[in-house]
Amino acid sequence: MNTFLGYAIPGIPFGCTYAIVAIGLVLTYQTTGVFNFGFGAQAFASAFVYTVLVGRGIGTGISFVIAVLVLAPMLGVALDRLLFRHIASSNTVAKIVSSVGVLVAIPELLSLIFGNQTRFAPPQLFLNQASVYFHLGSTPINGLELETVIMSVAIVGIVIAILHSRGIGLEMRAAVESRRMLELHGVPANRVVGFAWVLSSTMAGLAGVLLAPQYPTLQANDFAILLVAAIAAAAVGSLRSVPLALAGGILLGVIGGLGAGYFPPSSIWHTGLLPGIPFLLLAVLLVAAPRLRNLETSNDPLASSDPPPPPPITVTRAPELDRLIKGGGRVLAVVAVVSVLTWVPANWVFVLTTGLVFSVVFLSITLITGMGGQLSLCQASFAGVGAFTAGQLALHFGMPVLLGIVVGTVVAGIIGAVAALPALRLRGLPLALLTLAFALLADNVAFPASWIGGPLTGLNVPRPQVGSLSFATESTRAFFVLALVVLILCALVVRFVQRGTIGSYLAAMRGSPAGAAAIGVNLNSTKVLVFSLSACLAGLGGGLYASLQQTVTPADFNYEFSLVFVVVVVTTGVRTIEGAIQAGLGFVVVQQLLSYLPGRFGAGGLAIVLFAFGALTYASHPEGVVEYQKRQWTQRAERILLRRAPRGTPPAMSIAGGAVPTIHHSLQPSARDRVESG
Amino acid sequence: MSSEATRVSAGSELAFRGSRVQGATMGEGGGTLLSVRSVTKTFDGISAVQDVSVEVGHGELVGLVGPNGAGKTTLFDCISGRLRPDRGHVFYEGSRIDHWPVHRRARAGIARTFQRMELFEELTVREHLLVADRAHRGGVLGALVHRGQQRPAERQRVDAMVELFGLTEVADTLVSALPLGTCRLVELARAMTCEPKLLLADEPSSGLGERDRDHITAVLRDAQSHWGMAMLLVEHDLAMVSQVVDRIVVMHLGRVIASGDYQTVMADPEVRRAYLGHAA
Ligand SMILES: Nc1ncnc2c1ncn2[C@@H]1O[C@H](COP(=O)(O)OP(=O)(O)OP(=O)(O)O)[C@@H](O)[C@H]1O
Ligand SMILES: [Mg+2]
Numbered sequence: 001m002n003t004f005l006g007y008a009i010p011g012i013p014f015g016c017t018y019a020i021v022a023i024g025l026v027l028t029y030q031t032t033g034v035f036n037f038g039f040g041a042q043a044f045a046s047a048f049v050y051t052v053l054v055g056r057g058i059g060t061g062i063s064f065v066i067a068v069l070v071l072a073p074m075l076g077v078a079l080d081r082l083l084f085r086h087i088a089s090s091n092t093v094a095k096i097v098s099s100v101g102v103l104v105a106i107p108e109l110l111s112l113i114f115g116n117q118t119r120f121a122p123p124q125l126f127l128n129q130a131s132v133y134f135h136l137g138s139t140p141i142n143g144l145e146l147e148t149v150i151m152s153v154a155i156v157g158i159v160i161a162i163l164h165s166r167g168i169g170l171e172m173r174a175a176v177e178s179r180r181m182l183e184l185h186g187v188p189a190n191r192v193v194g195f196a197w198v199l200s201s202t203m204a205g206l207a208g209v210l211l212a213p214q215y216p217t218l219q220a221n222d223f224a225i226l227l228v229a230a231i232a233a234a235a236v237g238s239l240r241s242v243p244l245a246l247a248g249g250i251l252l253g254v255i256g257g258l259g260a261g262y263f264p265p266s267s268i269w270h271t272g273l274l275p276g277i278p279f280l281l282l283a284v285l286l287v288a289a290p291r292l293r294n295l296e297t298s299n300d301p302l303a304s305s306d307p308p309p310p311p312p313i314t315v316t317r318a319p320e321l322d323r324l325i326k327g328g329g330r331v332l333a334v335v336a337v338v339s340v341l342t343w344v345p346a347n348w349v350f351v352l353t354t355g356l357v358f359s360v361v362f363l364s365i366t367l368i369t370g371m372g373g374q375l376s377l378c379q380a381s382f383a384g385v386g387a388f389t390a391g392q393l394a395l396h397f398g399m400p401v402l403l404g405i406v407v408g409t410v411v412a413g414i415i416g417a418v419a420a421l422p423a424l425r426l427r428g429l430p431l432a433l434l435t436l437a438f439a440l441l442a443d444n445v446a447f448p449a450s451w452i453g454g455p456l457t458g459l460n461v462p463r464p465q466v467g468s469l470s471f472a473t474e475s476t477r478a479f480f481v482l483a484l485v486v487l488i489l490c491a492l493v494v495r496f497v498q499r500g501t502i503g504s505y506l507a508a509m510r511g512s513p514a515g516a517a518a519i520g521v522n523l524n525s526t527k528v529l530v531f532s533l534s535a536c537l538a539g540l541g542g543g544l545y546a547s548l549q550q551t552v553t554p555a556d557f558n559y560e561f562s563l564v565f566v567v568v569v570v571t572t573g574v575r576t577i578e579g580a581i582q583a584g585l586g587f588v589v590v591q592q593l594l595s596y597l598p599g600r601f602g603a604g605g606l607a608i609v610l611f612a613f614g615a616l617t618y619a620s621h622p623e624g625v626v627e628y629q630k631r632q633w634t635q636r637a638e639r640i641l642l643r644r645a646p647r648g649t650p651p652a653m654s655i656a657g658g659a660v661p662t663i664h665h666s667l668q669p670s671a672r673d674r675v676e677s678g
Numbered sequence: 679m680s681s682e683a684t685r686v687s688a689g690s691e692l693a694f695r696g697s698r699v700q701g702a703t704m705g706e707g708g709g710t711l712l713s714v715r716s717v718t719k720t721f722d723g724i725s726a727v728q729d730v731s732v733e734v735g736h737g738e739l740v741g742l743v744g745p746n747g748a749g750k751t752t753l754f755d756c757i758s759g760r761l762r763p764d765r766g767h768v769f770y771e772g773s774r775i776d777h778w779p780v781h782r783r784a785r786a787g788i789a790r791t792f793q794r795m796e797l798f799e800e801l802t803v804r805e806h807l808l809v810a811d812r813a814h815r816g817g818v819l820g821a822l823v824h825r826g827q828q829r830p831a832e833r834q835r836v837d838a839m840v841e842l843f844g845l846t847e848v849a850d851t852l853v854s855a856l857p858l859g860t861c862r863l864v865e866l867a868r869a870m871t872c873e874p875k876l877l878l879a880d881e882p883s884s885g886l887g888e889r890d891r892d893h894i895t896a897v898l899r900d901a902q903s904h905w906g907m908a909m910l911l912v913e914h915d916l917a918m919v920s921q922v923v924d925r926i927v928v929m930h931l932g933r934v935i936a937s938g939d940y941q942t943v944m945a946d947p948e949v950r951r952a953y954l955g956h957a958a
Contacts, residue, residue: 511798
């Protein structure tokens with residue numbers, strides 16, 4: 001019993017931090033409908049600022065007040081006012097993308113401001129970490145543990161007291177039941193929502209400051225694990241119940257503690273299973289718990305009163321201009337290719353080749369998100385599967401790398417199909433969460449294994465050699481041509497799918513899965529097919545990337561890249577093949593250009609911040625903000641060049657929800673009103 | 679409905695009238711097409727459908743009526759495969775289809791419309807019919823290698839449907855831009871494109887004004903006499919039901935409380951109690 005407690009008790013402080021963030025997630029999700037992935041980053045922000053302040057000799061008390069009681073709520077208010085309030089009625093994908101943008105942007109932004117040198121963990125707040133305060137049974141309780149538990153109990157107590165108070169608490173509880181009902185009753189929803197943001201952001205900040213001293217150095221990655229563990233804890237309560245989220249968090253902490261104690265330190269259980277437990281739990285809950293599965297079809301009686309998503313915009317360009325642009329584009333492409341093959345310096349050829357390879361990976365997002373309408377947050381993991389397969393086959397069996405890449409593509413496709421099976425009944429938020437859990441499982445369980453991810457120093461992957469044709473380092477231009485050919489082939493495949501029958505099935509499923517099934521579309525096999533095809537593309541891109549770089553490590557394909565990829569693609573345009581290619585080239589070109597900037601601005605973080613800000617506009621420009629700007633410019637050009645009024649002007653969209661197109665001949669309620677009789 | 683759609687409506691009735699598809703199945707020996715046997719479906723302890731049995735013959739028109747929450751839509755979901763019954767079985771053309779997924783039932787000839795419409799927002803009217811025409815025929819692997827271009831036969835079938843339902847003028851409009859009445863027509867046309875032997879129509883006139891209601895009633899009648907499929911019609915508008923169906927089944931609180939021809943059933947005191955809250 002004493003050993004049991006001895007293992008379980010050290011897990012409790014971790015569990016408390018999970019629980020705090022979990023409660024924050026539940027509060028914001030239920031009151032605002034936004035599932036805020038950004039809490040991971042907000043926790044990191046507070047921990048970061050706390051560390052920086054303490055590092056500059058400011059006392060822990062004042063630093064705590066600034067980081068947790070000032071910065072954290074301000075960040076919450078800012079996010080609410082500037083972003084989430086405006087997208088409250090957007091579709092799920094838009095909301096997720098925006099909060100993922102926050103998650104990606106904040107840590108990068110912080111290291112831009114303060115530099116990204118290694119920071120050692122800050123001291124804890126008021127108790128001494130080293131000294132043992134008392135024993136529970138025979139388990140010593142140190143200051144850090146005691147402090148975390150005390151603070152957690154305090155904040156949870158405050159939250160529960162607030163929730164059970166009459167005024168704002170009652171309104172918040174009502175909002176958890178039915179946000180829409182509350183609005184109907186004339187409660188100023190913005191006040192409740194704003195309060196929920198302040199409260200939950202403060203909790204995230206507190207969790208960050210409490211968690212930071214438990215790791216040797218301060219790293220954003222640990223806070224992403226905090227986030228996903230918190231999501232798993234919230235999932236225990238179906239993202240609805242505050243007490244269950246609390247219990248779930250502590251349970252996870254205790255399981256972690258027990259695992260760490262009972263599994264022999266170097267066993268596969270310890271290194272392989274233990275880090276993956278929160279993600280496994282999340283995955284299992286998502287697949288098995290019906291209430292989580294049906295998050296989107298909530299039992300809110302007023303769910304059908306949500307405004308419809310903005311109508312898709314059909315653009316018609318004047319045919320003359322269309323021909324001009326298409327012709328110009330082709331000429332430009334040819335000029336670019338010829339330039340690369342002749343005079344462009346080798347380092348830029350390498351950059352552009354990397355861009356083409358990224359474009360292949362990004363096409364997988366076009367397929368699954370743009371056409372399939374579902375967000376996958378594990379595309380980098382599929383790329384990793386392709387890369388590691390090619391590398392390991394070359395290393396152990398001397399397989400020619402091109403063949404290895406093909407095998408890697410197939411393996412990724414098979415894993416994609418298998419991964420699609422538990423995802424079949426999920427869509428929207430639960431699906432995004434499941435794919436995030438997959439990505440973290442790959443990072444923490446699969447890729448660290450040396451037979452998959454290679455040795456710590458990296459897995460060497462050769463450049464291809466076909467007969468006397470070499471793609472080695474000296475002949476980067478040859479690799480450019482290879483990448484270009486592969487990209488063109490992939491683009492053709494995607495276009496074939498898009499314009500073909502599968503494409504129309506996907507469009508139908510985006511509109512209405514129930515309707516699609518009722519006309520005979522097999523939803524399951526279509527989903528498996530799209531997942532698998534998309535994983536193939538990612539795997540192919542990953543394999544090419546590995547061969548181009550010649551060394552890869554698991555860090556090249558971790559979950560963060562999956563998030564960044566999504567953020568980049570939705571910024572340039574997720575609906576079109578063109579968008580994916582722009583994303584691939586744009587991502588590397590912007591990074592290369594910024595690398596000429598001095599110091600920390602050249603480190604690459606700025607590019608990610610720029611794209612993340614682009615993703616924040618996804619709700620108002622679902623076609624991609626770059627795509628949107630391009631359309632604006634063509635229309636301007638059309639007006640100037642052709643001296644005529646623009647045709648097919650898109651309906652004016654408000655960020656608050658999107659205008660329903662006005663139909664001149666109709667006095668009837670539009671179909672969008674979805675009137676139900678009775 | 680809008681003036682445009684009203685003009686359209688006159689056309690569609692003409693298009694149907696008097697024509698009859700060869701080999702239409704109406705009254706085909708009068709055999710049983712669908713047989714629902716003692717189906718029960720419970721949600722969180724509430725029985726939405728309880729021990730319900732219904733039979734529909736080939737080409738037969740059956741009205742399914744009952745107050746709100748009677749379990750009509752739930753029964754439709756059990757027949758079309760959206761829900762699995764907790765108990766009881768569904769037989770269709772002599773086979774037990776309980777374990778069939780929705781798409782397999784659709785391909786076998788069970789089509790439906792939805793009370794809360796389930797249209798494909800990004801597709802035009804014509805694309806709705808085209809995708810339905812393809813989906814109810816082929817599997818996914820076939821679709822993968824299938825080019826987007828329409829085959830002449832497909833085009834012909836889709837054009838014919840567009841015309842029959844009087845949707846020519848809006849054929850290339852996105853459904854998200856259409857008025858409700860037209861949307862209901864599109865959903866019906868989409869269902870009929872699947873060449874059903876059994877149509878499940880869930881409140882096709884709900885939310886519509888009187889003229890649209892009359893129009894959709896006429897279209898339903900005409901479609902049935904044109905193709906001769908069997909139909910289960912859920913409708914709150916009893917006048918409409920009486921114009922279309924051969925007999926009705928009344929549900930209340932998850933159970934069938936009466937069935938038979940319209941007049942007899944409506945005279946039943948229990949039915950009147952269910953509808954009016956007291957014995958009239
Ligand atoms: N998904 C669900 N979860 C929980 N309860 C449900 C669900 N669907 C239906 N119900 C309940 O089952 C009962 C029957 O509902 P159903 O929609 O089948 O009735 P209906 O006869 O179609 O009513 P209406 O005329 O209003 O359409 C109702 O009490 C309803 O609240
Ligand atoms: Mg109903």
